Amino acid sequence: MKSVIQIKGVRKSFGKNEVLKGVSLDVKTGEVVVILGPSGSGKTTLLRCVNFLENADDGELTIGELSVRFRYAGKKDILTVRRRTAMVFQNYNLFSNKTAAENVMEGLVTARKVPAAEARERAERELAKVGLGGKRDAYPSQLSGGQQQRVAIARAVALNPEVILFDEPTSALDPELVGEVLAVMRAVAREGITMVVVTHEMSFAHDIANHVVFMDDGLVVEEGAPKEIFFHPKEERTKQFLDRIQLKYDYSI
Amino acid sequence: MTFDSVYVWVSLKAALRCLHVTLLLSIVSLVLGMVLGTPLALCRKFRVRFAAQAADVLIPVLKGIPLVLYVLILNFAILKPLDALAESCAWADKLRLMDKIYIGLAALSAYSAVIVSETMRSALNSVPEGQYEACFSVGLTRGQALRRVIMPQALAFAVPVLCNNFIGLIKGSSIVYVIEILDVLGGAMASAQVSYRFLEAYIAAALVYWVLCAGAGRGSKILEKRFAGR
Ligand SMILES: Nc1ncnc2c1ncn2[C@@H]1O[C@H](COP(=O)(O)OP(=O)(O)OP(=O)(O)O)[C@@H](O)[C@H]1O
Numbered sequence: 001m002k003s004v005i006q007i008k009g010v011r012k013s014f015g016k017n018e019v020l021k022g023v024s025l026d027v028k029t030g031e032v033v034v035i036l037g038p039s040g041s042g043k044t045t046l047l048r049c050v051n052f053l054e055n056a057d058d059g060e061l062t063i064g065e066l067s068v069r070f071r072y073a074g075k076k077d078i079l080t081v082r083r084r085t086a087m088v089f090q091n092y093n094l095f096s097n098k099t100a101a102e103n104v105m106e107g108l109v110t111a112r113k114v115p116a117a118e119a120r121e122r123a124e125r126e127l128a129k130v131g132l133g134g135k136r137d138a139y140p141s142q143l144s145g146g147q148q149q150r151v152a153i154a155r156a157v158a159l160n161p162e163v164i165l166f167d168e169p170t171s172a173l174d175p176e177l178v179g180e181v182l183a184v185m186r187a188v189a190r191e192g193i194t195m196v197v198v199t200h201e202m203s204f205a206h207d208i209a210n211h212v213v214f215m216d217d218g219l220v221v222e223e224g225a226p227k228e229i230f231f232h233p234k235e236e237r238t239k240q241f242l243d244r245i246q247l248k249y250d251y252s253i
Numbered sequence: 254m255t256f257d258s259v260y261v262w263v264s265l266k267a268a269l270r271c272l273h274v275t276l277l278l279s280i281v282s283l284v285l286g287m288v289l290g291t292p293l294a295l296c297r298k299f300r301v302r303f304a305a306q307a308a309d310v311l312i313p314v315l316k317g318i319p320l321v322l323y324v325l326i327l328n329f330a331i332l333k334p335l336d337a338l339a340e341s342c343a344w345a346d347k348l349r350l351m352d353k354i355y356i357g358l359a360a361l362s363a364y365s366a367v368i369v370s371e372t373m374r375s376a377l378n379s380v381p382e383g384q385y386e387a388c389f390s391v392g393l394t395r396g397q398a399l400r401r402v403i404m405p406q407a408l409a410f411a412v413p414v415l416c417n418n419f420i421g422l423i424k425g426s427s428i429v430y431v432i433e434i435l436d437v438l439g440g441a442m443a444s445a446q447v448s449y450r451f452l453e454a455y456i457a458a459a460l461v462y463w464v465l466c467a468g469a470g471r472g473s474k475i476l477e478k479r480f481a482g483r
């Protein structure tokens with residue numbers, strides 16, 4: 001299968017603290033890659049480096065035919081990468097001065113020069129798909145956390161990116177709102193959109209993932225098919241992590 | 254001499270004849286303050302080389318200088334070289350005797366640029382980092398992000414503070430009386446030079462400033478409402 005995005009040897013330090021110690025990742029077309037790992041293992045930092053929200057110290061990124069070394073990426077490369085990817089943040093980060101529909105339209109109209117009428121149509125379609133067709137004129141402050149995150153997902157999907165990066169999209173939500181967001185993400189996955197998802201929702205991860213990556217302490221410890229990682233982990237650290245999450249005891253999948 | 258309200262009326266009319274000067278001074282300096290102060294704030298926010306460092310040093314210093322000194326220093330700095338020039342060139346003499354309102358405008362605008370740049374800096378800081386990141390993640394450039402998302406939010410935050418800055422400028426503009434510009438205060442005072450009714454003149458001037466500031470406060474409330482609701 002073709003790779004959508006390939007990362008090789010990403011390194012990133014904050015001062016003396018080396019957070020990513022040479023991480024590589026290969027995401028195939030239409031695949032859902034789930035990244036697991038304890039807090040502080042560098043999952044967020046990895047996603048942010050892919051999107052150049054963080055400047056990695058070293059490593060290489062290939063997306064389609066474009067290959068860039070993180071250190072030497074120019075403004076144009078960065079913009080190109082950002083326009084081929086989309087991100088869903090832990091705390092939604094909707095544009096607070098814009099309505100739901102405008103949030104979805106912004107990247108289309110301003111960054112991609114899609115005509116406004118066409119963008120509006122696409123925005124309304126995407127909002128309807130996440131079940132928020134009636135909320136297109138609501139401002140983020142008028143929406144619940146779950147609704148905001150669904151708008152954020154619509155915003156990402158509307159851009160038709162080659163990959164969508166999700167950073168713990170449900171961990172800022174009240175428990176009763178988690179379900180609606182996970183359901184929307186499942187639908188996105190069914191559309192065949194390539195996704196990289198950081199999550200602590202284990203049963204969701206198990207359902208949705210084609211490929212699971214376990215990170216600890218700035219390194220990929222183990223990766224493979226969900227069945228392998230969840231039920232036959234080879235590495236001690238993976239086992240310990242899964243035990244702590246209590247997957248085996250809580251879910252009889 | 255007892256208080257005579259008739260003279261308040263006389264002075265009020267004299268003051269209002271100079272209202273345009275006060276309005277010109279305060280409105281132009283607010284606008285120029287925004288035009289100059291916003292880029293200054295942006296330079297500091299985005300650490301533009303040299304400009305940011307210079308602003309970091311200069312703005313706290315300039316903020317500590319009273320407005321009256323801006324007026325006196327600029328008056329001196331502009332007129333003194335013209336004095337010297339005037340001895341040899343006729344045009345310099347003309348410039349020297351021109352309306353001093355330009356000096357007042359320059360002084361108030363410089364002062365306003367400093368004040369407004371601080372307002373805009375706190376306004377920019379009020380926009381969460383996540384808003385920039387969301388902009389970048391959908392592929393906006395920094396300029397687009399500023400124009401479409403960051404500045405609109407910063408402005409909404411800044412509106413009440415800017416209105417306060419404006420009120421400060423309206424009242425502060427009265428300081429130009431030290432270089433004999435005929436504004437509201439100057440006009441009222443001039444009318445008292447004949448009648449020696451100074452208290453009445455002061456009260457007349459105070460009334461005009463109060464109405465202006467109350468109006469600006471009202472405007473602020475309306476603008477805030479326009480920017481709210483999201
Ligand atoms: N901007 C930053 N400045 C300094 N240190 C940072 C910064 N961002 C992250 N770190 C550090 O990098 C390490 C990895 O952080 P990261 O957020 O990538 O972990 P994570 O795997 O996403 O954890 P979590 O599951 O809690 O979200 C942490 O030790 C964190 O303190």
Ligand SMILES: [Mg+2]
Nearest residue numbers: 043044045168
């Ligand atoms: Mg994280």
